[in-house]
Amino acid sequence: MLKFSKKERLCSKIVIEEVLANKKTIYYQPFKLMYLIHKPVESISTDFNSNIEQVEEAWAKIAIVVPKRLFKRAVDRNALKRIIRESYRLNKEILIEHLAQHNCHISLFLIYTDKNKADFQFIEPKIKVLLQQLIKRINFESNQNNN
């Protein structure tokens, strides 16, 4: 599944504020990744409507940000966002499989922090590494919760 539909985007202002307030962050080269792991769904709630919503919910939701402060022109920002989104789309499968194993949802807030422009050949390997680091963190935190 290499799709990337709207369900996988982080749109809600409230959730974004929660992610920013959570302050769990991974720094890696040109990126700053903030994330919030939602607790795994254990019991099926009695409310039928909310249950359906949770089933349809995507495992990972992401918001990609390129600050206006670093890139003044809208064309540059759009181009970078597209490249980053494409890299994420092609490599997110590992992450989603992992999340499905652990039965938890995650919200991601990815910020590009470099002043220089970059192309696909530069971005893609960085995203791969970043996702591997994220998976390690998820393992660590879920173990802590179990203990």
Place this chain on the structure above:
RNA sequence: AACGCGGAUGGGUUUGUCGCUGUUUUUACGAACAGAGGAAAGUCCGGGCAUCGCAGAGUACCAUGCUUCCUAACGGGAAGGCAUUUUGACGGAGGACAAAAUGACAGAAAGUGCCACAGAAAACUACCGCCACAAUUCGUUGUGGUAAGGGUGAAAACGGGAGGUAAGAGCUCACGGAUGCAGUAGGCAACUACUGUAUCGGGUAAACCUCAUGGGAUGAAAAGCCAAAUAAACCGAGGUUCGAGGGUGACUCGCCCAAGCUCGGAGGGUAGGCCGAUAGAGGUAAAUGGCGACAUUUGCCCCAGAUAAAUGACAAACAUCCACUUGUUGGAUACAGAACCCGGCUUAUAAAUUCGCGUUACAA
């Protein structure tokens, strides 16, 4: 021909794999079709649309400023007038003609202010000079007159000539120039030409100001609809007292109004969703009218609609240009991304094409 400067046109094409947004279709998987710009930008003007207010008057504030026309409207555009500059051709020169570019292009004769440096003085001006008178130690000194001459400056009291005078001065005269007013002729008008008459007042209004004309505020995060949560905050009618306070988004005058109470109504509204919101002052072709901006008629076309915000990524081929080590070579392909919608303005823009100007070289 090359280079430079300034304008106009222009804004690469195709295939494959994996995706994104919308519409249509399908039970579903999926499929088909469409998917950034000339500036989408700056947010500088003008509208549409919507809400609030609507009781007005005056002042203030802001904008505009040759004329006529175009337009939904404009501070935009078209045509014209005038001024300045440049170029060309005519001429001994004055001059006047043509073309192009530029112009916040109403008023400086209502008032106030300002005019660097230099200069005596930047607007009730006398430094040198010239002239008269007085004094004199005969070197000059003082008082007054004088804008013809010198010097300064971007600019020095209309120009140079004659008369005149103590010396001079539009003081007078002829010629010429400028400005106001009146008339005649042409033009819709700005204005132009001529005649008469009065005057000779330096510049600056992108200094205050004066005059004329126009201007309600807000802005899609507006407004409307549905509606978990939450709260009793809401609306309509009646009605008493007070005139404190509030509203009429600057001020003054003027005008209007509350709460408690009674009766009636069942809504209000956050997250979220829908709508606004994409068929329009729309494109395009032809004909007709007009110098033109543009208008009218007819035919054809439907051409993004996202919302933490789609329109992409990768691979390859071609096209155009540049470089050299000339080949299965290496580079380059601008400015820039819709956010309610239109009309403008301004700014950015590679290659290529094209127009104008300048420089250089060659030929005749």
